[in-house]
Amino acid sequence: MADQLVSDGLRSELRKLSVLKGTAPEFDPSAAPESPMELFGEWFMLAVRSGVREPHAMTLSTVGADGRPSARVLILKDVDSAGWHFAISTLSRKGCDLAARPFAALTFYWPELVRQVRVSGPVVADPPAVAAADFLARPEGSKQMALTRRQSQPFDRPEELDEALEHARQELNSTPDLVPDEWCSYAVRPDEVEFWQGDPQRRHQRLRYTATGNSWLRTRLWP
Ligand SMILES: Cc1cc2nc3c(=O)[nH]c(=O)nc-3n(C[C@H](O)[C@H](O)[C@H](O)COP(=O)(O)O)c2cc1C
Structure with missing residues (x-):
């Protein structure tokens, strides 16, 4: 009964909510650049200039070893010819997933521009120097938390966190340029990238880039 009430209230709220209410910029798929990295750069810079919140x-x-998908939000670190880069702990759930199945998908949604970008492909570790540079540039709190080396494990005793953070502080005090072995930067090397420009009338523009050796095949998709 309680479930029913929650569901009724939630359902009616859902019906009232609007979507695709941003300001869609012009997008001409036939004039799109040859590489998806270039188009991503254009879209990303416009997202920044347009004040999209947290566009990165x-x-x-x-996907885990058991075949189950798992998704979470992360921060993009770079995009270049090697792909879309992010840095994580290999000890986390996502790190274990990638060790078991080195493939991933990335999804960006920029509601202010009614835009979505989807990137997918194999995931390749960057050279250790990239991970080190990323770690060393992190805020102190982020470094300390990473050095607890417990992300994604069950959290039973809050005092354990204080102890682990204190230990991490001491580790960093004695070795300020410490980079934990499990810190890793990865690149999604896309074999497919799709740019989606939403339209309130649902005439969405979709452009898919597919890797074909040294170049990209561009295909428009039905909305
Ligand atoms: C906006 C945002 C940014 C985040 N950035 C990071 C990040 O840079 N690194 C990270 O490990 N988790 C980040 N998280 C938390 C992850 O979504 C996730 O909870 C965490 O990485 C554990 O995921 P896992 O258990 O699947 O490994 C962020 C979450 C949000 C909402």
Whole structure:
């Protein structure tokens, strides 16, 4: 009964909510650049200029050894010819997933521009120097938390966190340039990237880039 009431209230709220209410910029798929990295750069810079909140937040989807998908939000670190980069602890659930199945999908959603970008492909570890540079540039609190080395484990005793953070502080005090072995930077090397420009009338524009050796095949998709 309680479930029913929650569900009724939630359902009616859901019906009232609007979607695709942003301001869609012009997008001409036939004039799109040859590489998806270039188009991503254009879209990303426009997202920044347009005041999209946290445009570098993306959903990273992985698959575990058991075949089950899992998704979470992460921060994009770079995009270049090697792909879309992010840095994580290999001890976390996503790290274990990638060790078991080195493939991932990334999803960006920029509601202010009614835009979505989807990236997918194999995931390749960057050279250790990239991970080190990323770790060393992190805020102190982020480094300390990473050094607890417990992300994604069951959290039973809050005092354990204080102890682990204190230990991490001491580790960093004695070795300020410490980079934990399990810190890893990865690149999703896309074999597919799709740009989606939403339209309130549902005439969405979709452009998919598919890797074909040294070049990209561009295909428009039905909305
Ligand atoms: C906006 C945003 C940014 C985040 N950035 C990171 C990040 O840079 N690194 C990270 O490990 N988790 C980040 N998280 C938390 C992850 O979504 C996730 O909870 C965490 O990485 C554990 O995921 P896992 O258990 O699947 O490994 C962020 C979450 C949000 C909402």
